[in-house]
Amino acid sequence: MLNFVLFGPPGAGKGTQSQKLIDRYQLIHISTGDLFRAHITNQSPLGKQVSALIADGQLVPDEITIAMLEEEVDKNPEAKGFIFDGFPRTVAQAAALDEFLESKDSSIAVVIALDVDQVELTKRIAERQKLTNRVDDHADKLQKRIDEYFSKTVHVLPYYEAQDKLRKVNGIGQIDEIFAELCEVLDKY
Numbered sequence: 001m002l003n004f005v006l007f008g009p010p011g012a013g014k015g016t017q018s019q020k021l022i023d024r025y026q027l028i029h030i031s032t033g034d035l036f037r038a039h040i041t042n043q044s045p046l047g048k049q050v051s052a053l054i055a056d057g058q059l060v061p062d063e064i065t066i067a068m069l070e071e072e073v074d075k076n077p078e079a080k081g082f083i084f085d086g087f088p089r090t091v092a093q094a095a096a097l098d099e100f101l102e103s104k105d106s107s108i109a110v111v112i113a114l115d116v117d118q119v120e121l122t123k124r125i126a127e128r129q130k131l132t133n134r135v136d137d138h139a140d141k142l143q144k145r146i147d148e149y150f151s152k153t154v155h156v157l158p159y160y161e162a163q164d165k166l167r168k169v170n171g172i173g174q175i176d177e178i179f180a181e182l183c184e185v186l187d188k189y
């Protein structure tokens, strides 16, 4: 199994690149943000539980997120591997993912961090607000999501660095150029 994590702050281009990576590597793409949004749309009990937090730009508690992620992985026993997008976002989630994959004799092969500086992020976010229909993409909520990233999620990077699994890819430039760089890393696995 090839499992990897696509990592980066809101606006880094994870969604765009994930689509292209799915086509190329035929792995199962799991975006915890997409899963939560589907629960909210379907008004499931989980959706009702998390909708206010998500609308406010806060992280959903680890326990809930980890349980949902594990359930999704277990729905795909035949998968050649997984692209984790938007997960893990805390060190506790990263540790839980390692433990979970280990129980399946598997692991994370590599974590690719899309590197985008704050100035570029702010620019992209301003653009995205014009096009979005996401309640959490409006200025103050988006700022909160970026704050959550820099207060909680960045700590996931040293976690993977210590395992020598972190690879940084410049997330600024043409979509196809960035994709080519991602493929260069992933083709090694």
Ligand code: AMP
Binding pocket: 010, 032, 033, 034, 036, 053, 054, 057, 058, 059, 060, 061, 065, 085, 086, 087, 088, 089, 090, 093, 136, 145
């Ligand atoms: P995203 O689409 O990845 O930007 O996620 C949208 C929102 O879903 C986030 O702002 C969080 O509220 C929630 N969310 C998604 N993934 C996670 C996660 N791994 N841990 C906690 N909350 C998450």
